[in-house]
Amino acid sequence: MNAQTAVATSEVPPPIAMLQLISGFWISRCIYVAAKLGIADLVKNESKTAAELAAVTGTDEPSLFRVMRALASVGVFSQDAEGRFAITALSETLRSDIRGSLRAFAMTELGEEHYPAWGELLHSVRTAKLLSITRSECLSGNSLPSTPTTPGFLTMR
Numbered sequence: 224m225n226a227q228t229a230v231a232t233s234e235v236p237p238p239i240a241m242l243q244l245i246s247g248f249w250i251s252r253c254i255y256v257a258a259k260l261g262i263a264d265l266v267k268n269e270s271k272t273a274a275e276l277a278a279v280t281g282t283d284e285p286s287l288f289r290v291m292r293a294l295a296s297v298g299v300f301s302q303d304a305e306g307r308f309a310i311t312a313l314s315e316t317l318r319s320d321i322r323g324s325l326r327a328f329a330m331t332e333l334g335e336e337h338y339p340a341w342g343e344l345l346h347s348v349r350t351a352k353l354l355s356i357t358r359s360e361c362l363s364g365n366s367l368p369s370t371p372t373t374p375g376f377l378t379m380r
Contacts, residue, residue: 253293254317255333257300258326262291263310263317266300270307 235243257263260280265271273288280287288306295302299313310318316325331337346352 250293250297251333253290254299254329256290257294258317258329259334261319263314264319266308266310267318270303270309272307
């Protein structure tokens with residue numbers, strides 16, 4: 224389903240649908256944080272507060288709370304009236320102990336290996352220069368070969 228189909232079938236007004244698409248990278252980064260910290264594993268058996276999760280993960284409680292609230296707002300985790308966060312069908316996919324887990328994929332695709340290159344996408348589109356995983360490589364000026372086998376404007380090394 225494409226964005227236009229999603230808008231049409233869910234009756235979401237186009238400005239709201241566009242806002243959801245624009246802010247999607249915020250949620251992606253929150254998913255990365257949750258995957259990297261192993262939050263799904265920590266709440267798989269019982270819900271926990273942000274304070275409990277922060278203590279176990281060595282993170283700042285208010286900052287982690289905001290990440291968890293953002294993820295709960297889109298159903299990745301749930302939050303109860305006491306402020307405890309629990310696993311959902313979506314966050315189950317981030318558990319490390321299940322077959323078909325997407326945790327490693329989330330950490331790789333949304334982490335420091337790929338994220339900086341996407342930040343330089345406009346540079347690549349404007350200049351046809353290859354992007355790499357480090358900012359210095361992104362701006363080094365490697366030209367995109369003009370062969371039919373070139374995988375695209377974005378490459379990872």
